[in-house]
Amino acid sequence: MNTALPLAAGLGLRSPHIQEVLATAPTVAWWEVHSENHFGGGAPLAVLRAVRERYPVSLHGVGLGLGSPGPLQTAHLEQLAALVAAIEPAAVSEHLAWNRYNGQCFNDLLPVPRLAGAIEQLVCNIDLVQTRLKRPILLENVSSYVVFEHQEMTEAELLAELVTRTGCGILLDVNNLYVNALNHGIDPLTEIRRLPLAAVGEIHIAGHEQCADVVIDTHGAAVCDEVWALLDATLALTGPRPVLLERDTHIPPLPDLLAECAQAQRHLTQTLASNKVPA
Amino acid sequence: MSYLDAIARFADALNDGADEAVPVSAVTRSNLGYYRGNVAANRGSALQAGFPTVMALVGVSYFDALALAYQQAQPSVSGNLHDDGVALADFIAGFAPAQSLPYLADVARLDWAVHRAHFAADVPPADLTPLQSLSPAEFGLVRLSLHPACTVVQSGAWPIHAIDRMHHAGPPAQLDAGGESVLVLRDEIHLLDAAAARLIDTLQQGLNINAACEAAWQICADFDPGPTLSLLFGRGLVTGFAIS
Numbered sequence: 269m270n271t272a273l274p275l276a277a278g279l280g281l282r283s284p285h286i287q288e289v290l291a292t293a294p295t296v297a298w299w300e301v302h303s304e305n306h307f308g309g310g311a312p313l314a315v316l317r318a319v320r321e322r323y324p325v326s327l328h329g330v331g332l333g334l335g336s337p338g339p340l341q342t343a344h345l346e347q348l349a350a351l352v353a354a355i356e357p358a359a360v361s362e363h364l365a366w367n368r369y370n371g372q373c374f375n376d377l378l379p380v381p382r383l384a385g386a387i388e389q390l391v392c393n394i395d396l397v398q399t400r401l402k403r404p405i406l407l408e409n410v411s412s413y414v415v416f417e418h419q420e421m422t423e424a425e426l427l428a429e430l431v432t433r434t435g436c437g438i439l440l441d442v443n444n445l446y447v448n449a450l451n452h453g454i455d456p457l458t459e460i461r462r463l464p465l466a467a468v469g470e471i472h473i474a475g476h477e478q479c480a481d482v483v484i485d486t487h488g489a490a491v492c493d494e495v496w497a498l499l500d501a502t503l504a505l506t507g508p509r510p511v512l513l514e515r516d517t518h519i520p521p522l523p524d525l526l527a528e529c530a531q532a533q534r535h536l537t538q539t540l541a542s543n544k545v546p547a
Numbered sequence: 548m549s550y551l552d553a554i555a556r557f558a559d560a561l562n563d564g565a566d567e568a569v570p571v572s573a574v575t576r577s578n579l580g581y582y583r584g585n586v587a588a589n590r591g592s593a594l595q596a597g598f599p600t601v602m603a604l605v606g607v608s609y610f611d612a613l614a615l616a617y618q619q620a621q622p623s624v625s626g627n628l629h630d631d632g633v634a635l636a637d638f639i640a641g642f643a644p645a646q647s648l649p650y651l652a653d654v655a656r657l658d659w660a661v662h663r664a665h666f667a668a669d670v671p672p673a674d675l676t677p678l679q680s681l682s683p684a685e686f687g688l689v690r691l692s693l694h695p696a697c698t699v700v701q702s703g704a705w706p707i708h709a710i711d712r713m714h715h716a717g718p719p720a721q722l723d724a725g726g727e728s729v730l731v732l733r734d735e736i737h738l739l740d741a742a743a744a745r746l747i748d749t750l751q752q753g754l755n756i757n758a759a760c761e762a763a764w765q766i767c768a769d770f771d772p773g774p775t776l777s778l779l780f781g782r783g784l785v786t787g788f789a790i791s
Binding site for chain 2: 304305307308309310311312313331332333336337341343344347366367368369370371372373374375376378380381382383384385386389413414415416417418451452479482484
């Protein structure tokens with residue numbers, strides 16, 4: 269395993285629920301936060317330290333832009349390194365995405381064109397991050413609303429290459445694969461079979477929303493039946509893995525999320541019952 | 548086409564709507580607009596969170612229009628959305644549609660100071676022992692480093708403290724009450740008199756204690772710097788010093 273996450277279902281923790289979590293200490297195996305929300309000091313760091321005293325924590329970055337051309341933003345990486353040192357997280361993850369060109373930032377998870385030069389740039393940036401953090405990171409597949417022409421490989425093939433070259437792990441987001449299946453007709457299980465499955469250190473599930481003729485990965489709805497089924501099929505291939513439920517918009521009351529997280533745990537428990545835990 | 552060319556064209560499309568040049572399939576080309584929308588929505592949400600008092604003053608739809616105009620004028624330079632908005636106050640000051648709200652830029656300065664103080668790094672207070680053996684004359688020559696979560700915001704014309712409090716369940720602000728200065732300490736805000744504000748501001752510019760007191764006395768000849776210096780030392784806001 270390339271993380272210290274418990275082999276159990278965890279829940280994304282967003283600011284509306286942090287005080288309630290600290291006050292009520294609900295039964296959740298682990299929490300994942302967006303790293304940038306806790307950069308710096310003050311209350312944002314203090315509350316995360318308090319969460320960390322009681323639970324394993326995963327730091328999930330959304331702003332490093334590992335697929336961007338050129339050097340990473342040093343200040344961003346240094347703030348991440350300081351947060352990692354302060355929190356001692358069970359996992360650190362980022363996205364297979366870019367967000368910066370020519371000094372300008374585009375604050376979104378933009379899809380990396382899988383064309384000549386992409387692998388070298390990604391390897392360079394991932395190496396830099398892993399060297400600075402002194403630990404491997406997990407790299408997450410993203411949802412995409414466009415398909416670049418003449419690409420040299422699928423996203424899974426790119427992830428496999430990056431795992432080989434950098435020693436990073438994979439954060440497999442099955443909702444993102446499902447969104448890409450709906451938008452572009454990819455076959456999620458074919459993609460998953462292209463991954464080095466031993467490198468999958470975490471699985472994400474979330475909800476999405478239909479917007480005109482495109483499915484958007486909003487993390488703004490409950491997990492749908494099809495994604496639950498895809499989770500089961502994925503776990504059958506990978507064996508048991510830490511599963512995280514994400515919710516970023518239309519955030520419901522905490523008990524609703526705890527119930528959905530318990531549902532994820534039941535799916536994982538079924539897999540645990542029928543699999544030996546991988547070494 | 549290379550990865551770098553494709554990203555350059557994607558970036559151009561995000562800025563200028565030049566979608567035709569992006570090497571994506573014809574059937575998905577129109578989806579580039581979703582990325583423009585996502586970037587604008589992500590920045591817009593971050594600006595809403597960073598400028599709650601400005602938003603309360605103008606309402607959500609006005610604020611969103613203002614935020615969009617700001618985004619077009621001021622590209623994002625950080626992958627951390629909490630860094631967005633550094634130039635919004637200056638932008639408001641020059642934004643023609645906001646001229647009827649002349650206090651808005653100063654309120655935005657206060658919102659930004661509060662936002663930055665919330666996320667500012669934790670820095671331990673300095674060990675003050677070496678200062679205790681200084682004579683008063685030597686003490687006056689000391690330059691202080693203050694905590695990054697400590698900021699002074701001064702408005703020459705507008706009661707920014709009262710406006711802020713009004714939007715935190717305080718009484719209605721009297722807009723003709725004159726300018727106010729505010730001390731932002733992490734997640735607290737305190738009304739400061741103008742001389743105390745000048746004292747702290749001068750210290751933050753790196754001048755010594757004597758110079759800061761002189762600057763404050765120019766505002767108010769009988770200003771007593773003792774309570775303000777006691778606050779800085781007593782609250783652990785002095786994080787370093789240099790003895791000349």
